[in-house]
Amino acid sequence: MNIDRKGILYAVAAYAIWGIFPLYWKLLAHVDSLEVLVSRVIWSFVFTYLFIIIIKQRQLLLEDLKLLWKDKKLFLSLLSASFVISCNWFLYIFAVNNNHVVDASLGYYINPLITVVFGMIFFKEKLSKLQISAVIVAFIGVLSLTIGYGEVPWIALLIAFSFASYSALKKQITLNATRGLVIETLFMLPVAIVYYIYIMSTNKATFLQLNWQTDLILVLGGIVTAIPLVLFANGAKLLPQYVIGFIQYMTPTIVLVLGIVLYKEPFTKTELISFMFIWLSILIFTFSTIFETKKRIQLQQKTVDLDL
Template sequence: MTEENKGVLYALLAYVIWGAFPLYWKLLEHVDSLEILTNRVIWSFIFTTIFLLLLKQRKHLIEDLKSLWKNKKLFIALLSASLVITCNWYLYIWAVTHDHVVDASLGYYINPLITVVFGVFFFKEKLSKAQMCAVIVAFIGVLIMTLSYGQVPWIALLIAITFATYSALKKKITLDATRGLAIETLFILPLALGFYICTWTTSEPALLNINLFTDLLLILGGIVTAVPLVLFAKGAQRIPQYLIGFFQYFTPTVALIFGVVLYNEPFTTTDLLAFGFIWLAVIIFAASTISEIRKRHFAKKQETVNVKMI
């Protein structure tokens, strides 16, 4: 399996898992969103660090930290990525636990458009005519959906911008995916611990004070968070930015189905029209991507044949 194919598999798995997140966070809607986020940061750091120790990666982790300290640009990039993804986590958790799963889905439909734009402007990636057409068609769908709201969909826009920014920052970071996640959560850990100290002194947090099931959900949120992020980081380093943008449509599609079918959130005829444009864009993008992969494969095969003939 080629590195690009591995990247495709990693990224696809990450987005499918993210799409199923509403099922998990809905079970914690009786807990304050900020406390869910705090537990997510703390337990992600703990489980990722334990995993690294089991893999005997302690020396490499220390070397990464030393390297980061020497390379200020990389340090700032990873610190920025950790802050941005923390904001994204909070926005998504709040949306899901406050019956805005469809809004969160809209955010992740807008996100690939921003990711593709980032790829063109920051990484000098080029889009084919078909891919550009897909972006325009998707933009029309998002515009219809936005206008149907009658106001700026702030939740969706903030979710989209924060994750697209995180994706662009991670593209520049060459650290091992798992160690990178451990360091990202380490940056936010002091804030998370500070929040819990304040909560314990002023009120009663949900952890250890509701029931065992709630405690387990809060703790296991660390593992649920770590797995797709590691997969995403591994995938982002192996595939082009535009392909990441395409795969990101899997997450909101799965979330949309949950929001409408399981949680009975409103889905009007206008919404259906808007999503129709977006789904058409996905089909165009997929067909274009498959066509390009086949062309590259044929070109390599032809080159190999020519070499043998010589």
């Protein structure tokens, strides 16, 4: 098996797991979304830290922490990323367990396009005319849904903007993905523990209070969080960015199918029209990305040929 195929397998596995996340979080529909979030933070830290020990990167993790302590800008960036991804996790869990799976799907469809806009605003990245067209078409899709609903699809937009913000913050952080997750969850760990102490002292906790099946699902939420991240980190190293960009649409597609087919959420003409605009924008964006990448490679090859 060559490197490219390995990369594709890693990436497809990661995005497929993220796509079927609703199946997992639905098992915790009887648990308050905030408790599911803090449980996910605690057990993600535990299992990713154990993984770091197993792969013998504990010393590298300590070096990362020392670097963060010295570099206040990096520290604040990772702290902000930790807060933003926690918000994203909460929104996704809340959406799944409150019958907004289709909204969650919409959020992750438009997220890459918002990420591109953030790149233009915060990192002075230039967009091609096709990419600008894709963003405009996506905006029309969200606008049509807003008009059809009579209200702004807040859940979808907050999911998209929170993950795009996380991506923008992480762009400035050069830490290893797995060790980065350990540190991100470490930042939120004190808040999560304090919250758990509070809900346990007020008899509002579900963990250790209901049944062993619920306890096990809450605990394994840490592993479920860590596995696709590790797979994605491996895939991202082996594949061009445009391939990753194309594969990532597996996740919202799987989520959308689950929302409509399995959970019987409404998908009326209003949603169909909006999603058609979103899908069109994705096609334009994907074509533009592939075209720009090939154009850049050809230009680099010409430069090498001239140097020779």
